[in-house]
Amino acid sequence: GGEKRRRNLRKRGQRLSQSQRRQSHPNYRTRPLRSKRNPEEFDLASHQRFLQNFLLQDVTTASPFAAFPSFSAERSNQFQQDRLLEDTIEHNFYLSETExxxxxxxxxxTILKYAYIERLQSTVLExxxxxxxYMLIIIxxxxEFGLSNLMKLLQIGxxxxxxxxxxxxMTPSWVKTIVPKFNLKGNIILTSDLQNMGINDIFEPARADFTxxxxxxxxxxxxxEQSININIRTQSLQQLKRFTSxxxxxxxxxxxxxxxxxxxxxxxDLALITGRILNPLNSRIH
Known part of the structure; x- marks a missing residue:
């Protein structure tokens, strides 16, 4: 017991002497402690890299349709570093092979519900x-131009x-994406569809009952007539503070x-409206 105590005292004395030498030596360097990175800082850096990949496409990357002879779009806009912190950006939407x-x-x-449907060869987001x-499902x-094939698969069933x-x-997943802003407004006459479903009494004066x-x-x-007005809710950039890990x-x-x-x-648990976004600048429902 005494020997063990003496060894512990010697070790303590060695540590004290080393500490005194460090304090007295002006050029002695201590190893800095590694600062713990906050989840939101990690998210911000990756977010900037993610956006930069898309923004630089308009400056340095050829269009995916540049191989087509009729495609001659010039890229004149300059990359701006401060755009990396915005929650909206201007970006190309490809209407066709030439437009x-x-x-x-x-x-x-952020965390979004996501699924990849192999049979449809499509990605699904909520x-x-x-x-x-209500919720919006994007398929x-x-x-780039697989929409006609997707429609065909859905029709065949x-x-x-x-x-x-x-x-x-669909399962919650960490998703980084850019979604075009679109505002759909329109009126749809449902009379024929309801009658085809067998709902006829309400259209007949002698049988309608609205008591x-x-x-x-x-x-x-x-x-x-159904009136439709669709807007996407804006999301904040920093939504992963509790989910990064x-x-x-x-x-x-x-x-x-x-x-x-x-x-x-x-x-x-019912689909109210389905449609296609062919051009986000067009508010007409397809």
């Missing part, structure tokens, strides 16, 4: 809308998952060519 338009994009660097009662084909199955396959809504027995519907490898993609969208009612 592009500059459209505003919203930047997402985005928030202005109302919490992006693998190839052979071994193709339905929308409910697609939603079930839960009015006491007038003569009320009936001539036609039913959980999601190591972000999924990076650019939604910069035609895609499908679907508006789902969360409570009823």
């Amino acid at each position: 592009t338009v500059k459209v505003p994009y919203k930047i997402y660097n 985005l928030e809308l202005d109302s919490d009662d 992006l084909p693998d190839y 052979d071994n193709v998952p339905n929308l409910r199955d697609i939603v079930k396959q 839960p809504m009015t006491e007038d027995p003569l009320i009936y519907a001539k036609h039913i 959980l999601y190591k490898n972000p999924i990076e993609l650019a939604i910069n060519y035609p895609f499908l969208f679907c508006i789902l009612d969360k409570e009823m």
Whole structure:
């Protein structure tokens, strides 16, 4: 017991003498402690690299359609470093093999529900809308002009998952993406569709019954029209402070060519609207 105590005292004395020599020697360097990086700092750096890849395409990278003889778009815009911290950017949207338009994009660097559907050769993302009662599903084909093939697969329906199955396959993932801003406004006449579904009584004066809504027995519907107004909710850049340690490898993609969208009612688990975005600058519903 005494020997062990003496050894401990000698070690303590050696450590004290080393500490005194360090303090007395002016050129003695101590090894700095490695500062712990905060998740949001890591996210900001990767976010800037992600955006730079897209922004520099307009300055240094040839268009994917440059091989076509009729494509002669000149890239005259200059890269601006301060754009890396914005939550919106201007970027090309490829309408066709020979046409592009500059459209505003919203930047997402956050946790989104994501799935890749092999049978459809498409990526599926869920985005928030202005109302919490609905959600927006974007279906992006693998190839720039694969929308026609995607539509064909959906129409054939052979071994193709339905929308409910697609939603079930979606899981929360770290996603870095740019989504074109689009504002869809329009009115759709639903009369013919409802009649084809067998809903006819409300359109016939002698059979229509609107007593839960009015006491007038003569009320009936001539036609039913649906008004649509779709906006994507803006997301903040820094949304990964609590999630960085959980999601190591972000999924990076650019939604910069035609895609499908679907508006789902969360409570009823029902598709309300489906359509195509062929040009984000066009608010007409396709």
